[in-house]
Amino acid sequence: MKKVIEVSNLTKEYKSVRAVNDISFDVYEGEIVGLLGPNGSGKSTTINSILSLLSFSKGSIKIFGEEMSPNLYEVKRNIGVVFQDVAVFDELSVLENIDYFCGLYIKDKSVRKEYVEDAINLVGLLDFKKFYPKQLSGGLLRRLNIACGIAHKPKLIFLDEPTVAVDPQSRNNILDGILKLRSEGATIIYTTHYMEEVEILCDRIIIMDKGSIIASGTSDELKELANIEEKVSVHISELSDEVIEKIKSLKNVEEVNYNGDVLVVIYKKGEDNLVKLMDFLSKNKIRYDKIFSERPTLNDVFLELTGKELRD
Amino acid sequence: MFIHNFKYSLKTLFKDKILIFWTFMFPIILGTLFSLAFSNIEDSEKLKVIDIAVVDNGNVVFKNVFDSLSDEDSDDRLFNVRYVSEEEAIKLLESEKITGYVLAQVKPKVVVSNNGINETVLKYVVDEIIEYQSIVSNFLASSMHEIRLEDIQMSEFVLDIYSEVSKKMNEEVNIHDISSENLSYTMIEFYTLIAMTCLYGGIFAVVSINNTLANMSFKGARVSVSPTSKKIVILSRLLASYVIQLLGLVILFLFTIFVLDVDYGNDLSLVVLTSLVGSLAGLSLGVFVSSIFKSSENTKTSILIAFTMAGCFLSGMMGITMKYVVDSKAPILNKINPAAMITDAFYSLYYFTTRDRFWFNIISLVIFSVILIVVSIFSLRRQRYDSI
Numbered sequence: 176m177k178k179v180i181e182v183s184n185l186t187k188e189y190k191s192v193r194a195v196n197d198i199s200f201d202v203y204e205g206e207i208v209g210l211l212g213p214n215g216s217g218k219s220t221t222i223n224s225i226l227s228l229l230s231f232s233k234g235s236i237k238i239f240g241e242e243m244s245p246n247l248y249e250v251k252r253n254i255g256v257v258f259q260d261v262a263v264f265d266e267l268s269v270l271e272n273i274d275y276f277c278g279l280y281i282k283d284k285s286v287r288k289e290y291v292e293d294a295i296n297l298v299g300l301l302d303f304k305k306f307y308p309k310q311l312s313g314g315l316l317r318r319l320n321i322a323c324g325i326a327h328k329p330k331l332i333f334l335d336e337p338t339v340a341v342d343p344q345s346r347n348n349i350l351d352g353i354l355k356l357r358s359e360g361a362t363i364i365y366t367t368h369y370m371e372e373v374e375i376l377c378d379r380i381i382i383m384d385k386g387s388i389i390a391s392g393t394s395d396e397l398k399e400l401a402n403i404e405e406k407v408s409v410h411i412s413e414l415s416d417e418v419i420e421k422i423k424s425l426k427n428v429e430e431v432n433y434n435g436d437v438l439v440v441i442y443k444k445g446e447d448n449l450v451k452l453m454d455f456l457s458k459n460k461i462r463y464d465k466i467f468s469e470r471p472t473l474n475d476v477f478l479e480l481t482g483k484e485l486r487d
Numbered sequence: 488m489f490i491h492n493f494k495y496s497l498k499t500l501f502k503d504k505i506l507i508f509w510t511f512m513f514p515i516i517l518g519t520l521f522s523l524a525f526s527n528i529e530d531s532e533k534l535k536v537i538d539i540a541v542v543d544n545g546n547v548v549f550k551n552v553f554d555s556l557s558d559e560d561s562d563d564r565l566f567n568v569r570y571v572s573e574e575e576a577i578k579l580l581e582s583e584k585i586t587g588y589v590l591a592q593v594k595p596k597v598v599v600s601n602n603g604i605n606e607t608v609l610k611y612v613v614d615e616i617i618e619y620q621s622i623v624s625n626f627l628a629s630s631m632h633e634i635r636l637e638d639i640q641m642s643e644f645v646l647d648i649y650s651e652v653s654k655k656m657n658e659e660v661n662i663h664d665i666s667s668e669n670l671s672y673t674m675i676e677f678y679t680l681i682a683m684t685c686l687y688g689g690i691f692a693v694v695s696i697n698n699t700l701a702n703m704s705f706k707g708a709r710v711s712v713s714p715t716s717k718k719i720v721i722l723s724r725l726l727a728s729y730v731i732q733l734l735g736l737v738i739l740f741l742f743t744i745f746v747l748d749v750d751y752g753n754d755l756s757l758v759v760l761t762s763l764v765g766s767l768a769g770l771s772l773g774v775f776v777s778s779i780f781k782s783s784e785n786t787k788t789s790i791l792i793a794f795t796m797a798g799c800f801l802s803g804m805m806g807i808t809m810k811y812v813v814d815s816k817a818p819i820l821n822k823i824n825p826a827a828m829i830t831d832a833f834y835s836l837y838y839f840t841t842r843d844r845f846w847f848n849i850i851s852l853v854i855f856s857v858i859l860i861v862v863s864i865f866s867l868r869r870q871r872y873d874s875i
Binding site: 226245 | 488492498499502503698701706708709710711712713715716870872873874
């Protein structure tokens, strides 16, 4: 597969703080790559360095095989960016905003008109074309922000936390739109700290913390790093220490946590762990409200690797 | 791409209600208030005759002018003049029996003890006489140089000079009447109002530059990642800012001329030139503030408004006396104050007969603008930033 982005040994320092620490990664054509990490982990700094907005201390960045620079207009023509903050003009309508930003890439008016219509349809703003940004809800505003960044049909799209503070309906719309863009051939870099979005969208995930890449791979590959096979949660109102000790001694049980309401039993390996736990509870006549089993999440991976929650 | 940016810049700037208020509405409101407040003052001041003393040290021109301005039979009587010795003039001034005295010597001097409208009028009249004297002296000097005395009879020479001077004064030199009827203190207020509007136009430049630079706004970042040259975006936006600035000035001129009856003199082309150059100075100031200070758009706008108001205050917006106080105590301040340069350009255009002072102000404004733009370019040229 063709490399679209090649980042080698990228380091970015702000005075005494190393915001990005010697990271290297490649992105291939047609992929959706997720940059996952808590706030301040260096995701946005990495994106802004790739886009030549930020100077960096060390390393090299190639896009479409060319060393990236601010004057590389032919390369920039094929890049779309959706920034974390909404960047639209309050004085222009939805249609005008998209037309303005699209016009920075597309000169031909008739082509631009068609592209703008496509972008409006993609983000579901057809009924709001003549609205001004201040008349839109937070979710609709985010959709406009996305439309302004992708209307010119770029081959490479950077989406920096596009779903922050968005209602579920708009979030679904945005995620559907991103998958549609990929189906049309775009390569996408998606930064977020919402692990469920990454799991839905991304072919590959790069996990960042404190400016470094701490893990990368597919969702399944990363989950193997968590060293957990299964996690069973049981809602129990009362549980003695003696019973907890007995549960800990059950086969394959790695860890048991009980907070007074929910019992969480973590298994490292094995099969039918849920059934075996249910048998144990009924034999000991312990009543419970709910019981369910989970596969390890990316948060568990992050916890395993850094010792802290992803959303800390 | 230039037209596309220019069109949308016009749209965004025109629809920004706060911008339009400060640059279109505020000067009109202020102008109306000036008109209401100062017209009454002028009416009451017109009837007052100012007590002054002249220490006659042989300057004939001075004596003649002051004689005519203190003619008791004239409707335009401006002064009550006493011809005294310098010692007596000092005593009269100390006992506050006169507003000030004039040392009518080769290099005339005005001495006052306070700052006020009467003192300002006296200073203005003396300035005007000096200007008048200078024109006549220059003309005589050039005529003397051209004519060989041995070729003509002396009487003919004197007659020629007299007729030439008269012709020049009538045809080329348009000295305004020095009379209480014509002398308007409020004119300075309106000149500073125009200066303020020119400089407020810089707010458009602040917004335009802020929306272009990646380290200033996300809109700027969005523009910076596009394949459109930064130069094109900046130039198209500044042109749009300039156009709107000028439109604001045209509206203000029309309002003050037709509604408030303000007279800007007869030389329309130079009035237009002053407005164009003044607006350029405002635009440069906006570019400078926007590109040098890394703060929010509101902070930058506040800096520009504060600078403009301070500049207008020093150039006489809240009272003509301030202009003379600054001119006499700290002249350098008004030499680097764009509001003072614009005000003084209009002032010299209206009150003075020669254009030296006018062109000095225009050239000063151009230099001021060029310096600010050159300094700003260093910041504007940056394409990658340390932080955004």
